[in-house]
Amino acid sequence: MSTLTATPGQTIGPFFHYALPFDGDRELVAPGTPGAVLLHGTVTDGAGAPLQDALVEIWQADPAGVVPQRTGSMRRDGHTFTGFGRSSTDITGRYTFTTLEPGSVDGGLPFFGVTVFARGLLNRLFTRAYLPLDGAEPDALLTSVGDRAGTLVVERDEHGLRFDVRLQGEGETVFLTYPGHS
Amino acid sequence: MTPQPETQAVIDAEIAATAHAYEQAGVEETQPRVDYAPYRSSLLRHPTKDPHHADPEGIELWAPCFGERDIDPLEADLTIQRGGEPQGEKMLVTGRVVDGDGRPVRRQLVEIWQANAGGRYIHKRDQHPAPLDPSFTGVGRCLTDDDGTYSFTTIKPGPYPWRNHLNAWRPAHIHFSLFGTDFTQRMITQMYFPGDPLFALDPIYQSIVDPKARERLVSTYDHDLSVPEVLMGYRWDIVLTGSHRTPLEEEDHQ
Ligand SMILES: [Fe+3]
Numbered sequence: 417m418s419t420l421t422a423t424p425g426q427t428i429g430p431f432f433h434y435a436l437p438f439d440g441d442r443e444l445v446a447p448g449t450p451g452a453v454l455l456h457g458t459v460t461d462g463a464g465a466p467l468q469d470a471l472v473e474i475w476q477a478d479p480a481g482v483v484p485q486r487t488g489s490m491r492r493d494g495h496t497f498t499g500f501g502r503s504s505t506d507i508t509g510r511y512t513f514t515t516l517e518p519g520s521v522d523g524g525l526p527f528f529g530v531t532v533f534a535r536g537l538l539n540r541l542f543t544r545a546y547l548p549l550d551g552a553e554p555d556a557l558l559t560s561v562g563d564r565a566g567t568l569v570v571e572r573d574e575h576g577l578r579f580d581v582r583l584q585g586e587g588e589t590v591f592l593t594y595p596g597h598s
Numbered sequence: 599m600t601p602q603p604e605t606q607a608v609i610d611a612e613i614a615a616t617a618h619a620y621e622q623a624g625v626e627e628t629q630p631r632v633d634y635a636p637y638r639s640s641l642l643r644h645p646t647k648d649p650h651h652a653d654p655e656g657i658e659l660w661a662p663c664f665g666e667r668d669i670d671p672l673e674a675d676l677t678i679q680r681g682g683e684p685q686g687e688k689m690l691v692t693g694r695v696v697d698g699d700g701r702p703v704r705r706q707l708v709e710i711w712q713a714n715a716g717g718r719y720i721h722k723r724d725q726h727p728a729p730l731d732p733s734f735t736g737v738g739r740c741l742t743d744d745d746g747t748y749s750f751t752t753i754k755p756g757p758y759p760w761r762n763h764l765n766a767w768r769p770a771h772i773h774f775s776l777f778g779t780d781f782t783q784r785m786i787t788q789m790y791f792p793g794d795p796l797f798a799l800d801p802i803y804q805s806i807v808d809p810k811a812r813e814r815l816v817s818t819y820d821h822d823l824s825v826p827e828v829l830m831g832y833r834w835d836i837v838l839t840g841s842h843r844t845p846l847e848e849e850d851h852q
Contacts, residue, residue, distance in 0.1 A: 487665030521656030536639030
């Protein structure tokens, strides 16, 4: 039971690019690593226009479903999988990560935890990017969101895994709130 | 013909109308509204559907770890990064990061970025003609200690103009990025300075429609933190949401 009220969030603003990105931020594994996959997508607004000033973060299990608890995301050593990645969007609104497909944690469907920040977005947004179900039964969350569940599942394309984020309007991504959030 | 930018009075009226409706509703809000029209950039960038309730599971019950390997302790001092002394009012900003149950968030990453004393960012898209300071980058990082305390030495940022409306100025602020012990605690916010005359005029600050909630973003001047003849001290504590793991699970993991 929470006793303290959380500090309010605020927009990331337009000027984070010289502060938050770091070398290797979007390469959870080096390109060419066995099993490496590209997770990518575009962040768009309510008019379908791409956001050039969004920041997407992912947090994920390793392929065996183990939650990494290792340091080194900001100074990658080339072999430690830390499970954390950060990618600012480019001029076309696109973000990219080179990573490994997450495994199932405690029997749940595998997914990437995703956080989205942007100029114009007054608070961060959480969502999940599930791996393609490939015949698996949807879990409780996917079932509960009904016909919007597709916005939470990545698609396999010629580059790897595609997960677009639509902040508003047609195909608006399902964003999540957790107990304790207000 | 390009439309005339709107005046501060137009924005003020919208801020006041929303504040009035909030008072009438009588339901406490503690976070900013994402749908807050006076901040014009939010119009097309806020979700229109309510967020969906999820119980955290798997990876969401944990947070990424950062350590000595990630951060150089010198990154917490923004006044030494370029060799020379930056222009402006030198300050210490420190505080504790705790979760909703008051437990310290230990050994976790805090990142900050800010304008220089003249209100200018080292960012290619910052059009404010105030001078850059060759001795100041405005970027800092540190890890909280075992008590959840973070600490940065920096200079007080200046207010700066932006183009939300005619004569729009942001109150002086430092951007803060925070991680908790759970993924669900991840947040980014801004710290302000006491008594700023721009508070009432700023749609980003006012997007937190509850006055008590807004004040949680305002640091306090702490004379005991000031160092004679060196710097001014400010204190600002941060509360993340509650952790979903039990203390037992945390012990198991250490
Ligand atoms: Fe700013």
